[in-house]
Amino acid sequence: MPELPEVETIKRELRRKIRGQRIVGCSIQRKDIIAHPSAAAFCPSITGELIIDVERNAKYLIVQLSNNKRLVFHLRLSGTIVVSPLNSTLERFTRLAIQLNDCQLFFKEPRALGRVYLIDGNELVPTLKGFYRLGCEPISDGFTFDYLKAKLKRRKARIKSLLLDQNICAGMGNIYSDEALFRAGIRPMRRANRMTDKEIKKLQQTLKDVIRDGITNFGTSVSDYKRTDGKEGSFQKMLHVYGREGEPCRKCGSKIALKKIGNRGTRYCPKCQT
DNA sequence: ATGACGTCCTGCCTGC
DNA sequence: TGCAGGCAGGACGTCA
Numbered sequence: 001m002p003e004l005p006e007v008e009t010i011k012r013e014l015r016r017k018i019r020g021q022r023i024v025g026c027s028i029q030r031k032d033i034i035a036h037p038s039a040a041a042f043c044p045s046i047t048g049e050l051i052i053d054v055e056r057n058a059k060y061l062i063v064q065l066s067n068n069k070r071l072v073f074h075l076r077l078s079g080t081i082v083v084s085p086l087n088s089t090l091e092r093f094t095r096l097a098i099q100l101n102d103c104q105l106f107f108k109e110p111r112a113l114g115r116v117y118l119i120d121g122n123e124l125v126p127t128l129k130g131f132y133r134l135g136c137e138p139i140s141d142g143f144t145f146d147y148l149k150a151k152l153k154r155r156k157a158r159i160k161s162l163l164l165d166q167n168i169c170a171g172m173g174n175i176y177s178d179e180a181l182f183r184a185g186i187r188p189m190r191r192a193n194r195m196t197d198k199e200i201k202k203l204q205q206t207l208k209d210v211i212r213d214g215i216t217n218f219g220t221s222v223s224d225y226k227r228t229d230g231k232e233g234s235f236q237k238m239l240h241v242y243g244r245e246g247e248p249c250r251k252c253g254s255k256i257a258l259k260k261i262g263n264r265g266t267r268y269c270p271k272c273q274t
Numbered sequence: 275a276t277g278a279c280g281t282c283c284t285g286c287c288t289g290c
Numbered sequence: 291t292g293c294a295g296g297c298a299g300g301a302c303g304t305c306a
Contacts, residue, residue: 001299059300077299078285093285111283113300130301157277164300174299223298224285263279264299 002075003059004137004171005214006225006233010081011056013228014063017083018100022050023065025099033095033107035115036125045118046071051100058134058170072117072128073107078224079114082106110224134170138207139215143169145197148204152192159195159203160188161262169207175220175242178267180210182241187273188266189259213238241267 002010026043028034034042050066061081063071073081082091083103090097096107096116107116117128124132135151136142151168152159163169163177172180181188183206186199195203219225219233222243226232236243240250245258245267254271 003300074300076301077283109283110285111298113283155276161277166301262277265297 001077001173001175001223002079002219002225003173003176003214004056004139004211005176005217005235006219007056007059007061007075007171008215009219009233010228011054011061014054014061014081014083017103017228018051018063018105019053020051021100021102023047023098023100027097028095029090029097030095030109030112033109033112033114033116035127036117036119042116042118045069045120046098057131058137058166059173060131068121070119072119072131074115074117075109076111076113076115078111079107079109080224080226081228082108082226082230083228130166133167135165135167137170138172138204138211143204143208145201145204148207149197149200152195152200155192157192158189158261159186159192160264160266162192163207164262164264171211172207174264174266175222175239176207176210176214178242179240180206182269182273183210185273188261188268241269243267 023046026047028039031039049069052064052066055062055064059074061073065071084106086099086102086104091106091108093108093110094106095109098105117125119125136147152162155162160177163172184203186203214220214235217233217235218227220235221232222236241256244256247256249256249269249272252271254269256267257270259266
């Protein structure tokens with residue numbers, strides 16, 4: 001599923017492929033994918049605009065348009081963005097197609113949970129609540145030991161659940177949370193307020209490392225995620241716990257366990273993580 | 275404010 | 291082979 005490294009990969013590829021192009025056409029295959037404004041108003045509002053730049057904030061992909069408009073994509077669980085030649089036919093599960101000067105974008109979303117928003121100037125989009133209250137990304141300078149400690153102390157929720165909280169670790173998702181906890185040697189069900197300074201320090205570092213490694217490897221292709229040319233990322237080859245339940249731990253040989261924490265499938269090594 | 279849990283959505287996998 | 295049912299899970303709403 002697209003987490004920070006996957007969205008960063010898409011951002012970098014789009015920046016290279018579509019910056020400076022103009023939107024010449026738009027078609028919506030599924031209306032409820034357009035969260036704001038109405039589906040009827042959407043295409044007319046973006047057609048004719050120039051693509052100034054492509055950015056990312058946590059898991060949100062932001063396409064800066066001319067006239068101070070921003071196109072915001074949230075890929076949720078299964079969203080992908082494909083860059084195709086202009087004459088190519090719509091790919092399966094395409095929910096939105098945007099034609100540019102010399103290529104087109106397909107927003108594909110098999111599970112139809114992803115959303116697209118158009119923000120006009122400084123307008124506040126009510127359905128984009130999470131976007132306005134994101135915490136620090138693990139790879140940002142602000143993601144220090146002190147920051148993480150302040151966010152975790154007095155919280156008695158399980159650490160795994162708090163890593164998924166976008167107000168604490170912006171851009172984190174299920175895969176990288178499990179991997180960071182494995183690298184830090186911390187059990188996902190541990191209560192945040194019971195963690196030592198040493199453990200928080202370690203976790204702060206492994207969160208940074210795992211996200212950086214994910215980006216270096218162009219993301220994790222385990223289900224739907226693909227790069228904008230349809231190719232796979234490669235971080236799935238380096239996973240220690242995610243998707244490896246029942247298989248031997250690469251460090252100690254114990255069977256990787258799978259438990260539900262906060263209704264999320266959570267993988268960990270019962271021996272390496274304490 | 276916090277934490278637990280239900281809901282959305284639909285392709286895919288499992289089991290009968 | 292075919293079908294029903296369960297599962298996956300990010301964000302958000304609801305409830306205690």
